[in-house]
Amino acid sequence: MSEAKSGISSIGTVATFLNGRACSDTLFHVLNHAFDHPLKEEERAVVPLAGGIMQHGYQCGMIWGATLAAGARAHRLLGAGSQAETKAIVAAQGLVKSFRAQNNNTNCFEITRIDKSSSATQMITYFLVKGGAVGCFRMAAAYAPVAFGEINRALSEDHVESPPAPVSCSAMLARKMGVSDMHAVMAAGLAGGIGLSGGACGALGAAIWILGVKSLKEGGGKLDSKASGAVDAMDRFLKCTGHEFECFKIVGRKFESVSDHASYLCSGGCSKIIEVLAGK
Template identity: 55%
Template structure:
């Protein structure tokens, strides 16, 4: 079966959104589906990225969902290991770039909605219902889904500029330590460096939340609670280890130039305390 962005329509994207999904798992579903490989549990576990990591206002959930789908396709195309991980990082970077292009340079949920976990219920109701914020998110998803697919496919189809380093992603390292499968290690790879090395909310934190979400769904089925105690515990452990900093660029003091730069940071013990805290749950 042929796949492509033509398989993603605005109507079908909004339809998935309306079926009770969050922005994050909607985009995951649309991109993965365009490749012919939907993954229900993995998609559902992406729900906590809505609102920018448990509603903290960082990268839009659509970016997280797209990056996870890109990682899944990288694994199918290249198998386990550094090449697939590096390809997932590159594809995630293109997904971030695409989102910014479509949203006037904005990447973070707060910059779009002016909402985060501190916002009152009344403020949220005002934005989503009275100011048309819900419709805005639907339109954003309808535009972004086919564009994200094209950006991801272009990145995965390109020849690598150089051989990948042995360790390509902090998120993949964490997933390995948490006992995740080769597939899931590759899927989270693109979250590295604040998703595709863009310096935003920590990718290792995102990987830990996603893996915790899958454990919850496998044990209990149904639908994730937005602030399940298990994912909340992950966040609390992370914040203590990261000195209450969310963004990769703030923690590291810069953004990474490329996969090789990021790999060198991880190999030298960068963020070791954060990875240890996240893996200890």
Template identity: 50%
Template sequence: MSVVDCSYHNPMVLEESAVAPLAGGLLQNGYQCGILWGAALAAGARAYQLLGPGAYAETQAILVTQKLVEAFRLRNKEINCSDIIGMRWKVSSPRSLAAQVLKFFLRGGPLLCFNMSANFAEAAFREIDRSSTASSAIAPSTPVSCASLLASRMGASDMHAVLAAGFAGGIGLSGGACGALGAAIWIISMDHAKVSGSNPGFADPLALAAVERYLAASDNEFECARVISRQFESAADHAAYIQGGGCAKIIQALSAPA
């Protein structure tokens, strides 16, 4: 996110640092690569920069994020962290984790992730630039994005609601780990950084509590496509679902005071 935003002369230090807990596939749960969460936020930042707040910008962020997911999958074959690096951070025992971490380092995992991030940053910038200027999205009425709605319910600004919009439907409507959950963790991380001046990391009690509330509301399913038993076909399809009360239980659980 940092590389892309700086390319548009729009650095967002707080927002960028708060992406860190999404690394490892959402608090190291192995779902969508942290690079994609950051890229989606960069798409939202560009949409807000060009269009300001509202449904049109949120729709634009979703459409551009769809392109980013496609580009990432084309480059890396997979979008989930655990599939890309061949390991799971959340395992049953410390010994198992140690063995997997050793395997990760022996296979050059850190270098793989660094190179993947550096290479995709340039591709993401090109895709965001091309899609943001070429798209002719027709915005439905609000709310458009589950993640934007959740952000607003948590007291986030209009800008942050647009930034999070691309998380919708499991990032770019891909059906992956819930975008509203990702938005909640990101906002919690930003709030923590505002107070403490530091990033809370992967063990922030408030973020972990949000995950527990989410799982209780989603029947222990992380992935959007499993929660709703299908994948969204378009931004309009997603908007209609949210406007019809879809995922209301999840949004209520995530926006509840800790």
């Protein structure tokens, strides 16, 4: 499978960020355009995942946005099904690994030391006094071309074994929420706390994103970390998980492979969470 060529530049990435975007939709937008496949509403709908899921400080929004872009590329190349979902997860694993290598962590709070509980003074100190915004611009500029390369490498790999469906918890959720096969594959890499890394629940992130996509396609206004549908979904999720966000704490371990995760789903793992998030 031939690889796409990147037209990503540092200046272009920073300009995208400065054009009123969050970190999450900046990466999603830049990568989609590099793959010549813009998705306007889908990009805007990832805004609530900035700041580590509605500013809760978990995985950086850039990882969420890049993973959704990987899923979009997987669907465009491979269509629907377990092969596309498996490769989306493999791409997500590479995206998480490369982000950690560049920034020494994946969680927004560990990088910025701020989250939704931070005071106005702490926010001002980070973004204005310490130049935090500039730091985020630099991170995005450095990460975007690397993310593009990770997606290309994962989707160009010929020898990736795909287990039978279901492969991804987040793709399962997407289908239960009634979205298209494209959206299900886009969400697939979020599985297991993004690429099976055990972080904040990928199904939760997928639900928030899908609710945003639906709202925007129905003519809803601007989305942010206080979007009512997303807040309601998070409340249901936290009641179901005993107020745990992270996959490895909810499940009790990290998944060793895509096949391991698929086996867990086949045995009914996380079925209650998926039903709760789907609003069933």
